[in-house]
Amino acid sequence: MAVYTHVPGETLAVFIARYDIGDLVAAKGIAEGVENSNYLIDTTRGRYILTLYEKRVDTADLPYFLALMRHAAEGGLPVPRPIEDREGAALQDLAGRPACVIEFLTGISVTEPTPALCRAAGEALGRLHAVTADFKDIRANALGHEGRLKLGAQCLPRADEIDPALAALIESEMAFQAAHWPADLPQATIHADLFPDNVLALGETVTGIIDFYFACTDARAYDLAVMHGAWCFSNDGAVFYPERAEALQAGYRAAHPISEAEAAVMPVLQRAAALRFLLTRAWDWLNTPADALVTRKDPMAFARRLRHLREAQ
Missing domain, CATH: 3.90.1200.10 (Aminoglycoside phosphotransferase (APH), C-terminal lobe)
Structure with a gap:
């Protein structure tokens, strides 16, 4: 299971309200992956991925990773783009962990x-x-x-x-x-x-x-x-x-x-x-x-x- 940090639904709803992506409808932990905690987020406007970065990821490296993902996505590659909140910040804090909402991509x-x-x-x-x-x-x-x-x-x-x-x-x-x-x-x-x-x-x-x-x-x-x-x-x-x-x-x-x-x-x-x-x-x-x-x-x-x-x- 790749959800190491559990976030109550009420806390998730308040967190999602920071963004202009609609209201939280559903959230489900994603079992795949071994490094971070991941949630599949459904809102009234679409589907997203919420990642909470666990201790194996150096917080100081996160701006690099997110900037690279944004650069690749803007270059037309099928890379999930980090979503910014209403104040223009992509990197957040949630449940004591660095966190980010990214685009959901279709595929298996x-x-x-x-x-x-x-x-x-x-x-x-x-x-x-x-x-x-x-x-x-x-x-x-x-x-x-x-x-x-x-x-x-x-x-x-x-x-x-x-x-x-x-x-x-x-x-x-x-x-x-x-x-x-x-x-x-x-x-x-x-x-x-x-x-x-x-x-x-x-x-x-x-x-x-x-x-x-x-x-x-x-x-x-x-x-x-x-x-x-x-x-x-x-x-x-x-x-x-x-x-x-x-x-x-x-x-x-x-x-x-x-x-x-x-x-x-x-x-x-x-x-x-x-x-x-x-x-x-x-x-x-x-x-x-x-x-x-x-x-x-x-x-x-x-x-x-x-x-x-x-x-x-």
């Missing part, structure tokens, strides 16, 4: 990508990079190259509690990344977490790009590498689907070019992306209390991806 979260949907999602990422090329705000990637190496060192002492061979895999990949990470790739505003469940679709049409709360400034091609790992393998990482990978890259190229330098180091970036999600999942697996509300995700699903990528080189 992707669960089993087809090649056609991979192409559409790749094109959506390319369009995102094109539209945000003039977005001026900067946010460092806390899980960029240096951050990954730091997190890997923190995970190493207990990694074998997850799998007897996991520490050796992490240590060897950290050494490879330290030696091969390309430092001179084009930088851009990237989503950094564009997994299938962060894309809404109807049929083979992308209707929404959501959850920008890992967005940052980093190597542009790394964003495509993240999607490769997220879209082109089975959920458990045991099966690679080359037809999905081909479609994903073709879709991206239809909207944004990939330079020769980016293409040349894509295998390194794909391994780095697999390492990033392996490490964050391993950290949560080892450090999340058993009674916590956050559901832990299996780090071995990305260990399998990483092994496949290493063997493919």
